[in-house]
Amino acid sequence: MLPAIEIENVHKHFGSLHALKGVSLTIEQGEFFGLLGPNGAGKSTLINILAGLTRMDSGAVTVMGHDVVKDYRQSRYSLGVVPQELVFDPFFSVRELLEIQAGYFGQRKTSGKWIDRLLEGLKLTDKASSNMRSLSGGMKRRVLIAQALVHKPQVVILDEPTAGVDVELRSSLWEFIQMLHQEGHTIVLTTHYLEEAEMLCDRIGIINQGEMIALDSKEALLAKGVGQLRTLRITLANHIEALPDLVKSKLQHASANVLEIRLDRHNDSIVAMMDALRDAGGEVVDIAIEESDLEDVFIELTRQAT
Ligand SMILES: Nc1ncnc2c1ncn2[C@@H]1O[C@H](COP(=O)(O)OP(=O)(O)OP(=O)(O)O)[C@@H](O)[C@H]1O
Ligand SMILES: [Mg+2]
Incomplete structure (x- = not known):
């Protein structure tokens, strides 16, 4: 089956700014794809190239097999773009x-x-x-x-469609988009509400400073994040003067009797942390483990890339 969108090694400069640095991406028909990235990452630029509104410097882009430059009309007919900016007559x-x-x-x-x-x-x-x-x-x-x-259109691209939309409407909007998806439309979504992407998208690409720094299924991306980050929140009945080194080295935040510890899922043992606290005279009354969400993955990945 023809891919819905095929982007091959796209470069775009605005003057001396290299806004897209060789982006490649294939989106299959029927996918619900999330394109994430911080402000200025290049998301809208990529979307504008898809819509034929911005010319790429080099590379190739097709929508439903139609080249966005050579076969502009056909590609434009296959595509519905909800732009980020509100412009109307x-x-x-x-x-x-x-x-x-x-x-x-x-x-x-x-x-x-x-x-x-x-x-x-x-x-x-x-x-x-x-x-x-x-x-x-x-x-x-x-x-x-x-x-x-x-x-x-067979392919629908939404560039931050829920910016400035209230909570109630946002959910009815998603219902509507999900219905379109179920009817077979390919959906590409950019959003700053990561929980939205987490809830809706099958596959996610993360773009940062014009480069695709992650591209994977939602599950795989989450798994990656979980591997690196996990927050352990320990509530103590008493205050410990000197925290054990093991805990101190991983401490993210400490208030009166609550310690927040960042754990590496593969290398840090929760049991060892608890033992060390007990040996230091701490009386643990509660523990909570917070798994990372897409937001953590995003922060972690963009931090690595800069
Ligand atoms: N027409 C333009 N002229 C000059 N620079 C531009 C133009 N359009 C975009 N840029 C620059 O290109 C970079 C990418 O912008 P783009 O709008 O694609 O980011 P974005 O990922 O959509 O960000 P946001 O999340 O804020 O919408 C930014 O540094 C931006 O300032
Ligand atoms: Mg944008």
Whole structure:
């Protein structure tokens, strides 16, 4: 089967800034892919190249087999992009805007029912005749999503779609995106809410300073993080004056009677820590172990790379 997206060794400079340093990535049809990375990592630049909005210096990119440069129209038809920035013509109503967009893709006549469904799925039905100008930021973002989906693209890219969207709407938005995914659409998502990526994505790529520094299944990435990081929180009944060296060397944070210790899953023994504390006169009343989440993995990986 044709990959949904194929990115090969893409370079992009903005003046002297090397924004993408030879990025390669293949996303299969039907994947729910998460593209993560700190501010300025190059996520939007990569997305803009996919959408044909930014020209790469070198490399090759296809969407559903169509070259984004040589076969721009076909590749653009296969793709729906929800941009990070909110840009609109303020004078149209929500429905007008969607109809115009459908017309642009040559689907003006056939799109009515689908537009209704988009409006409903994105909780915009009562705003259909409102002027764009009168919508709140979160509502505008929902219209952006509807706009990207109006031509039922096979591949949907969402660049931080939940920025500025309230919690309730965020979850209804995810329901809608998950439904699209179940219907067979390929989804690519960038987000700063790591729990979102953790919840939704099958595979995750982490980009930092224009380089893909990790690319793996969510499970594999989490496993990697768990291997390096694990926090042990020990509550003592009493205060120990001199902590044993074993504990001191791994101590991350200490308050009155609570010690937070960073453990390496493979090399540090919880039992040894407890024994050392007991030998030093500590009376342990509670322990809690916090497994690392994607956020830890992300911090760890970007720290290693800089
Ligand atoms: N049009 C442009 N002109 C000059 N520099 C640019 C342009 N677009 C992006 N950059 C620079 O390229 C780098 C990557 O930016 P990009 O917008 O791709 O980051 P990002 O990963 O999307 O970040 P964020 O999480 O903040 O959205 C940044 O240093 C940015 O300042
Ligand atoms: Mg961005």
